[in-house]
Amino acid sequence: MLIRISDDGLARALGADELAQAFAKQGHEVQRTSSWGMHWLEPMVEIDGAGFGPATSDDVDAILDGSSDKAIGEIAAHPFIAGQQRLTFARAGKTRPTSLEDYEATGGWAGLKRARQVGGAQIVDEVTASGLRGRGGAGFPAGIKWKTVAGTAGAQKYIVCNADEGDSGTFADRMVMEGDPYALIEGMAIAGEAVGADQGYIYVRSEYPDAIRKLNTALALCAAIIAPFRCEVRVGAGAYVCGEETSLLNSLEGKRGEVRAKPPLPAIEGLFGRPTVVNNVLTLAAVPHILAEGGSGTYDALGMGRSKGTMPIQLAGNIKHGGLYEVAFGVTLRELVYDIGGGTESGRPVKAVQVGGPLGAYIHPDQFDIKFDYEEYTAADALIGHGGITVFDDTADMGGMARFAMEFCAAESCGKCTPCRIGATRGVEIIDRIRAGGRKADAVESQPVMHNASKSGRLPEQEIVLLTDLCETMKFGSLCALGGFTPYPVMSALKNWPEDFMPGQEGAVQKVLDRNDT
Amino acid sequence: MSTKEQRIGEIVAAHAGREGPMLPILHDVQAEFGCVDAESEAMVAHAVNLSRADVRGVVSFYHDFHETADHRPEVQICRAEACKARGVEALMAAAEKAAGDRVKLTTVYCLGLCSAGPSARVGDRLHARLDAKGIAKVIENA
Numbered sequence: 001m002l003i004r005i006s007d008d009g010l011a012r013a014l015g016a017d018e019l020a021q022a023f024a025k026q027g028h029e030v031q032r033t034s035s036w037g038m039h040w041l042e043p044m045v046e047i048d049g050a051g052f053g054p055a056t057s058d059d060v061d062a063i064l065d066g067s068s069d070k071a072i073g074e075i076a077a078h079p080f081i082a083g084q085q086r087l088t089f090a091r092a093g094k095t096r097p098t099s100l101e102d103y104e105a106t107g108g109w110a111g112l113k114r115a116r117q118v119g120g121a122q123i124v125d126e127v128t129a130s131g132l133r134g135r136g137g138a139g140f141p142a143g144i145k146w147k148t149v150a151g152t153a154g155a156q157k158y159i160v161c162n163a164d165e166g167d168s169g170t171f172a173d174r175m176v177m178e179g180d181p182y183a184l185i186e187g188m189a190i191a192g193e194a195v196g197a198d199q200g201y202i203y204v205r206s207e208y209p210d211a212i213r214k215l216n217t218a219l220a221l222c223a224a225i226i227a228p229f230r231c232e233v234r235v236g237a238g239a240y241v242c243g244e245e246t247s248l249l250n251s252l253e254g255k256r257g258e259v260r261a262k263p264p265l266p267a268i269e270g271l272f273g274r275p276t277v278v279n280n281v282l283t284l285a286a287v288p289h290i291l292a293e294g295g296s297g298t299y300d301a302l303g304m305g306r307s308k309g310t311m312p313i314q315l316a317g318n319i320k321h322g323g324l325y326e327v328a329f330g331v332t333l334r335e336l337v338y339d340i341g342g343g344t345e346s347g348r349p350v351k352a353v354q355v356g357g358p359l360g361a362y363i364h365p366d367q368f369d370i371k372f373d374y375e376e377y378t379a380a381d382a383l384i385g386h387g388g389i390t391v392f393d394d395t396a397d398m399g400g401m402a403r404f405a406m407e408f409c410a411a412e413s414c415g416k417c418t419p420c421r422i423g424a425t426r427g428v429e430i431i432d433r434i435r436a437g438g439r440k441a442d443a444v445e446s447q448p449v450m451h452n453a454s455k456s457g458r459l460p461e462q463e464i465v466l467l468t469d470l471c472e473t474m475k476f477g478s479l480c481a482l483g484g485f486t487p488y489p490v491m492s493a494l495k496n497w498p499e500d501f502m503p504g505q506e507g508a509v510q511k512v513l514d515r516n517d518t
Numbered sequence: 519m520s521t522k523e524q525r526i527g528e529i530v531a532a533h534a535g536r537e538g539p540m541l542p543i544l545h546d547v548q549a550e551f552g553c554v555d556a557e558s559e560a561m562v563a564h565a566v567n568l569s570r571a572d573v574r575g576v577v578s579f580y581h582d583f584h585e586t587a588d589h590r591p592e593v594q595i596c597r598a599e600a601c602k603a604r605g606v607e608a609l610m611a612a613a614e615k616a617a618g619d620r621v622k623l624t625t626v627y628c629l630g631l632c633s634a635g636p637s638a639r640v641g642d643r644l645h646a647r648l649d650a651k652g653i654a655k656v657i658e659n660a
Contacts, residue, residue: 010631168599170630210642235542236580237581238626239579252538253538317599393603
């Protein structure tokens with residue numbers, strides 16, 4: 001019997017290898033495929049299209065004789081899968097990740113072949129017409145970026161794939177690299193064709209050992225297919241900020257991962273000062289579909305407003321049905337959290353949802369009608385970022401999470417700009433003081449010589465004014481999104497859950513915030 | 519020429535011809551010696567024709583490079599938002615107790631297993647859906 005079990009990192013972390021061995025030991029052929037993305041069912045066993053999960057070695061006999069209570073029926077018909085519109089993840093669960101045979105049999109390389117026939121200018125036109133926007137977080141139109149690089153003179157140009165997926169609550173890049181590496185490589189080769197670049201780099205974070213291994217295997221196997229385009233994997237070294245494109249370029253060059261001031265844009269002066277396309281994994285992996293016959297129109301027809309196509313949304317944290325859900329833009333948070341995600345795994349009420357990773361706002365259940373769309377989130381002082389959704393139940397301490405946001409920023413700041421480097425540390429201190437009920441008069445400040453210092457200590461309300469001020473400075477004064485967006489989780493937590501900062505005095509927080517708004 | 523200098527020379531030579539080879543070189547040095555200490559920095563700097571300050575700047579920037587070697591087994595535990603939402607903080611006391619002085623516990627921000635946390639990494643092996651018992655077992659086996 002043919003048994004299919006995922007070799008995705010998450011399935012392996014939950015014992016998929018041992019499970020596969022148990023089936024092999026009984027004489028069955030085991031195929032290791034990519035993951036369907038139903039993570040609560042991993043490790044999942046697939047036999048003739050039917051699924052069983054989460055399975056352990058103890059379930060092997062029952063699965064084989066048909067008596068297993070872990071059967072979920074036909075996988076493709078499962079509501080979690082049937083409700084999706086998978087373009088980037090069309091192969092998820094269906095192919096062996098590094099098998100060239102499987103990739104070709106499922107339409108692989110068709111986009112690259114067509115791209116080579118139509119030429120650079122038309123590739124750029126089609127990507128622009130598809131409405132594809134950068135999936136890393138900024139949402140910049142991919143076609144325009146490519147056009148800039150194509151139009152800039154340079155003997156050597158580069159395609160750089162940003163695979164430094166450091167945001168907590170996101171794992172779609174990892175799943176592409178581990179489950180469908182050729183799609184990413186094909187997307188990069190198409191980008192190379194479009195702008196006239198023959199060298200690509202995939203910058204992968206060191207926390208993803210499986211992705212690094214599979215990309216290296218895939219690149220070795222497909223070198224002749226993508227030639228003359230060449231591509232190489234580069235491994236990061238544990239710096240979150242290297243997910244910022246200019247920091248990533250410095251890191252690739254072998255320097256400290258400090259953010260660069262823009263301009264010059266990387267499209268004009270990027271890696272080693274040469275014209276460079278820097279795109280996220282999901283952006284590049286969406287390209288082969290767009291370049292296939294008629295793909296651009298299909299993509300443009302999906303979505304809402306200026307957010308076109310599909311977004312691979314990642315359901316994470318305390319959620320019952322966590323995993324990867326690719327769907328056209330426009331889906332509401334309520335649908336994602338309750339209808340698709342099934343609410344919290346703990347069974348307790350949802351308290352907050354963080355959308356967009358550590359720099360994304362904490363959204364209150366009252367705001368769950370917000371639609372997944374770049375502009376709609378920006379208008380609500382939030383961001384969709386890389387499409388990660390982290391659910392928290394009512395045991396979460398939002399004051400603690402706000403403090404963590406500042407703490408994380410302080411730990412990961414590259415140190416180049418002051419608002420981020422110093423502001424983050426001061427932010428931690430201020431939040432601590434708010435939660436401790438303000439601060440007493442300071443011995444040094446009480447000295448007669450300190451004319452301008454307060455002699456009376458500070459009330460927590462005054463600390464909130466200070467925090468709001470600090471957040472404004474960080475938001476508008478930081479060089480990149482790390483310092484610039486850290487205020488989102490902090491201020492959204494303060495606004496929505498003042499009781500977690502000043503228990504019993506929520507009204508006081510609200511009064512300060514209202515005063516600041518006017 | 520010391521053995522260490524020779525080995526570092528070989529590592530640098532293996533990356534010759536690559537563009538921006540510093541991170542790959544430092545990864546190899548870290549893997550070989552368990553750290554990139556001052557001596558290694560100087561040797562790498564000499565081999566790639568940079569100042570030691572240049573190399574020092576890079577080494578000190580990244581969390582993956584250490585100044586001193588710690589030969590204890592290492593267990594990385596994710597304590598980022600998604601794992602916090604799934605209760606990793608409540609496991610830390612048990613983890614620290616299981617680790618004692620024998621195992622080095624480090625915090626990592628995200629292993630990409632955010633729908634199935636709390637998660638941990640030992641070498642290239644990942645573990646997910648850990649409870650207090652599970653995490654203690656991972657640490658004991660490290």
